[in-house]
Amino acid sequence: MRPVLIAVEQAAAAALGAALAYSYLGEHAATAAWFGGLVAVANTLMLAWRMRGAMRYAGKSPGQELARLVRSSMERFFMVALLVAAGLGWLKLMPAPLLLGFVLGQLVLVASTVISGIEKQ
Secondary structure: OHHHHHHHHHHHHHHHHHHHHHHHHOHHHHHHHHHHHHHHHHHHHHHHHHHHHHHHOOOOOHHHHHHHHHHHHHHHHHHHHHHHHHHHHHOOOOHHHHHHHHHHHHHHHHHHHHHHOOOOO
């Protein structure tokens, strides 16, 4: 399954980013970068889950499909926002490494999609 493979690639990139952060900035930066990368992985897995669920409703009215798309986008946005807020507020992680880990994970998603093409089922 392609989205799971992308999530594995994102996790590997997050581990690499955490290792680089550890070597340059220390343990706290590595923890923050790892957390940020895992937020990107969670986003990808939720996207895969929603894509699989959308296949059951394919062919329904365009309005219903658009409503599902918007709802899924908002759910993913709020999940990412809450996880980042929890990392910064509750866990007191370093902001820059956390955000850079997240951005690295998202770049892996974009690069993987561009290189392999958008999956058509």
